[in-house]
Amino acid sequence: MAAPGPHSVLYKGLMLPALVHSTESLRYAQLGFQVRDRDIFSVTYPKSGTTWMQELLTLIHSDGDPQLAQSVPSWERVPWVEQTTAAGFLENRPCPWLISSHLPCGLFPTSLHGSNAKVIYTVRNPKDVCVSLYYYSKMASFLEFPEDFGEFVELFSAGKVLFGSWFQHVKGWLGLRDRLNFLLLTYEEMHQDLRGSVERICQFLGKPLEARALDGVVENASFQAMKQNRMCNYSLVPENIMDQQISPFLRKGVPGDWKGHFTVAQSQAFDRLYQEQMQDVGIQFPWDEA
Ligand code: A3P
Secondary structure (H helix, E strand, O other), X not given: OOOOOOOEEEEOOEEEEOOOOOHHHHHHHHHHOOOOOOOEEEEEOOOOOHHHHHHHHHHHHOOOOOOOOOOOOHXXXXXXXXXXXXXXXXXXXXXXXXXXXXXXXXXXXXXHOOOOOEEEEEEOOHHHHHHHHHHHHHHEOOOOOOOOHHHHHHHHHOOOOOOOOHHHHHHHHHOOOOOOEEEEEEHHHHHHOHHHHHHHHHHHHOOOOOHHHHHHHHHHOOHHHHHHOOOXXXXXXXXXXXXXXXXXXXXXXXXXXXHHOOOHHHHHHHHHHHHHHHOOOOOOOHHHHO
């Protein structure tokens, strides 16, 4: 997305798909939306495990019973605060409630600060995010991206994609972690130990689950189970908006897919940028060891 086209809305320097965002919805999210102490936010840069976390939070909330997750679309169960439908879903929400957001911290509801709301931030290897976003851009008719993967890597590296720079997003949110009620998770640790990750989430939420409920969460949030669940696999979205023949929404679901996409030169250039951008963050991520 080199320049805002007819499918994009530009808000305070951030480019977003106009299909589900507007200047009004973004202003409402930032300034109008009132955060409550018992709200639970799942915050992600796109393609970092948003849908997975929506499913996990729904299942934890339902004590492992898949009924809700299999009968209500994920975007209604855990709606995005920045989308045009947000006020309708969230104004009269019960407490506690589950809310998604892709917003960088600077555009997040200002009333978060000083509240006791919980924030779960899920982060994923940016090279895998880049690959996942590339395929998503191909299948989503509301995104304009180059066909050439090398060109796409350059746009991603420069932050000229939806929701802006991965580096700014991650560094911004991590910079707030000591000031908020904050849990940091990685896609990679969820993939390696889903049960352990669910236990960490439960502990953070103050909602311990018994072994059978935990089994229910883990089984129903597996890649295969989610691929079958029409309420989260995006097959409810018309084909002219998301064409899953081009690439399924739940595509591969593994860490490390970047290795089959980045050339050595692209990988080295990205690593240099990563070192430069992330040197002061002071967190060792699973992909840093690879
Ligand atoms: P891939 O394109 O690499 O397969 P988001 O929900 O933030 O848009 O992220 C989508 C990515 O998360 C996709 O990655 C998708 O396959 C992956 N994903 C979703 N649910 C998953 C699960 N249960 N296990 C592993 N990966 C999952």
